Amino acid sequence: MEHPRTKPALFGQIALELGFLSQEELEEVLKYQQKLQSLGYSEFFGDICLKLGYLTKSQVDQIIQYQRNTTPTPSLTYGQIGLQNGFFTPQQLQECIELQKKSPTYAPIGHYLLKKNYITPENHQAILKALSRASSPSLPPKTVQLTKTSPSELNQLYGRVALEYGMVTPQQLDEFFYKKAPDAQKFKKLEDYLLAKNYITTGDHHFIIKTIEKRKISEKYTQRQNELKNIHYGKGWGKQLTVQWIQEQLSLGETKTSKSKTNLTEAEIHSRLLFLKIKQMFSPNVFRIVAPLSQGGTAVVYRAIYRQTGQEVAIKILPSYEVSKDVLPRDMLQDQAREKRFQREKLILQKIHHPNIVQILDAGEVQDFSYYVMELLEGLTLDRIIWKAKYLEERYALEITLSIALALEHIWKLSVFHRDVKPDNILILPNGNIKLLDFGLAKHHPPTSKKQITPENLILGTPSYMAPEQSGLLKNFDPDIRSDIYSLGITLFYMLAGHPPYSHPSPLSLMMMHLEEEIPSIRQKRPEISHQTESILQKMLAKHPDYRYQTPSELINDLKKALAFFLKERTQSP
Known part of the structure; x- marks a missing residue:
């Protein structure tokens, strides 16, 4: 029997009709699939959507079930119900289907019938209700997590999109x-x-949620592009100015946290409830949980105190699904490899002792919680610093790059690579020290076990900083330390230019740019940048891993030579 996912057009059409994919996403996935085929890969359409996070496993399974049962697509079913009840003619339906096919963006078939006045809003709702009664149980509604969006604003956005696409009437919103x-x-x-x-x-x-999320991403991208147009390059921030600003911000942060916030969002309320649960469960043990520090996709980090010594530490906790289901993203919580990745991160960090890497102090289990304890680091991420400074002076950017290269050199000696080097995972401390954070995606190379935690070819990382082989676009090349060197090169470019070399709101298009677009010249933006730094950048950002620095040690040698030039220049100046 033919595998159902070998029918990409049918699979994609069903995903469109269910609102799981937009037309742009469908076209991007098809383009990506064609690119992989040209490189000698054979990937199922549904698997690509799954690996890129465009669809969840339950959505893929539902589409496959449609295919196996040869169920008509939703538009056809909508049309059949409308025709049976005499709401419109076959010619009108066919005309709208053609309009839907030609449209650059997806909208349900009802949208076109309403737009052409072939159907009334009341008849549209009658069809939708009939569809709902006739359909089998579907996916639970997807919860939306839009940062900096209040519940009232989200309701307004939701209603605007639903009305715009003819899914509801003004009276129903009222x-x-x-x-x-x-x-x-x-x-x-x-x-x-x-x-x-x-x-x-x-x-x-699902379609409304997708549309809102895409509009938010597009707005943010446009805003950032407008900001970049206004960058006027000068010398840039150096170490002294950066450290001074970090100290000021940390001082202001202490003042802000002393004031209790009264108007909490639903997500913030759930986060506080999780904090209270964890605090209560850890209370009889050696730690006293003091305050939340950060929250990632699968784990939470809190400030804590060793009861015996009074030492302040950071404790990273992986709570159980039941305890954290209202706080952490549902898709991440249902990831079967979630706990295995956390344990792998813990084991890797226990082996690492380096001044430029966060240090693990302890680890253990408490009831349903896995945890490990780290040194408490107070500082600001490189991403936050660039947001304020716009860009850094050349010498300071090279010094930061050297510190992270030294960290990569150390972990590579242990056959480990990071897989997510980026400004958000680089912390600058108030004393100027630099730390590489977040080893959640770190991995041994070659793997220490034949049984992989991450499914084969699953794309993990951040598209803006991801090497071509990490996105699966280079045949016969698996990610290794050279991928981290590439990501560090993107980070160096970001420090000097104030933005990454490639930018696009679509993750797929962004990954293609890393493979196909020419490496931008930093000297075209900042002519005062030395030829030596430009040469280092070009080698770090080579598309093919064989043409990059092969080890961090090679990179460190060139960085030291470039920094020696600045030292020589300073000693020779009057």
């Missing part, structure tokens, strides 16, 4: 916003109300 319906009072989220009233289907809901 029921929720003006509480015109008796049962509207008990709903805080518009999405919950519309789903409960069967005004929208689950497929409509």
